[in-house]
Amino acid sequence: MIMLDALDKRQAVTAWRDRWRFLVWTTMYETGQQALKALEAELPKSDVKDVYLERTEFANPRIDKSMRLTLQPFFGIVGCKAALELYKIDPKLRDLSQEITKIDFECMMPMLAATEEPLKDKDGSILAGATGMVTAFGGFRAGLAVGLLGAGAFGAYKLAEMASPRFHGWLLDAGRKRLAQVWLGTTGDPLPVMPQIASIFDDIAIKARSITA
């Protein structure tokens, strides 16, 4: 029964797409939650400059680093396993399966070199490797914050308020925003990583269904 055999294969392709897209979706979401937890653990390193002026500079590189750390190897496995599964549905899908193994998932993720601002140690000083411009600009803004608060008050403020959940909440919000805009969101220009990967599976499934027709 040729028609039923073909339907089996096409339904298997649709199920294949469902399976991988659900897996990518949940894995990326869970990784995002872990990235937020990692960011939370780093909050004691934040200072007044981070809280008032450089929330994104503090949160973004930390979120990106956490996400990449988990997702880089994950996508490596996804590429191989998804390709093998597709090939098993129908040997006619061999070329398409090979296309999956060649997908450069890494290039869809934000490059750390471009987005990561140098991380700082506990006293807030910028670690070696910072660019002059970032250092100068950051220094200016830190100075402005200190000036606004009054130098005398600043030390006491830092000690008393840096642990405040409200201020930490601002930094976590910046982390969530980064996750939504760059990693997990559904819209944007450029598109976040999640919909970019989703569209790869969608395109391959459309091609695979037409090959098995």
Add this chain to the structure above:
Amino acid sequence: VIDEVLLAAPQKAFVGLRDGSLKIVGSVVRWATAEKNGQIFAHLQPTAASEMAQQTALRLDDLKQGQEVMQAMLGNLSGGMQMLQVMSGLNLALSVVDIGISVAGFALMNAKLNVVQGAIHEVSGGIRSIQQEAIERDFIKLRALAERYENTWSVSDYSRAAPILMKIASNANETQILLEYHAQNMLQLGLEMLPVADRMLDGMALTIGLRVSAAMAANESELARKIADDGFRKIEAITGGIGQIDLAQARLPKGIDTASKDWEAEFAKAKEETTPIIAKLRTREANAATRSSPLPTLKAKGITSREWLEHARLEREEPMLVLAH
């Protein structure tokens, strides 16, 4: 001849289905073992006994009671959600009734159409009234054709019934095309309209079933096969590419923060709610793909398609005939 043909298969099928070496896909029983995987073992044909049982189950009053109970159970959820849950309950009933070649009398066809139309009314918020009237007309035409089909079995002279049956097979094509058109239009508005489109597709599947039965009753097996296979291709073209991920995505609240804890709960809920819906889409595709499957076997065994239908129509005890492949 038919009694002899039917003698051996049921017991073997029963054993195979119990031990897992056989499985049912649409209206065929297939091998699930490694060496024969996917090969057809037998074809299932619902009988008058099965259709009488379905008719009872599909009585509108029972259905309404079922809906009320489910709605009471889901009272704390939103209206849209409730409806979709109720629809999921109905899905099962409809997917079960639509297997194989229908021997349906008008009463069962009517009961099935009642379910489909009732469900359309429940979710018709997105349909313009003018469009709703057109849909109503299509269903009325279909009921009329089903009634004519049923009446042909009372015509004593087959030679006079055959041209009427051919006309039914041909005229119902218009209704099939219109229902297909409505379903496509609904889906173009977005997957949020799937519950309505789904009912159009149910109507379309019933129409295809009627056309196949009419052609078979006229002993036009090749035509019946063509109608069934074309119908399958059309149904699969509409729903085959829809995956559960699409349905789940369409269910997520607009603008939900993808990095929030709320997302996780909404995502799990969407996945759970869409499981029976996607199962129904896949089942309907499989039912459509297997509708014509017994026709070549019947021909090979020297049984005419009208004889086969007549036999199934007269069977009042066994709900299913099992025809060895």
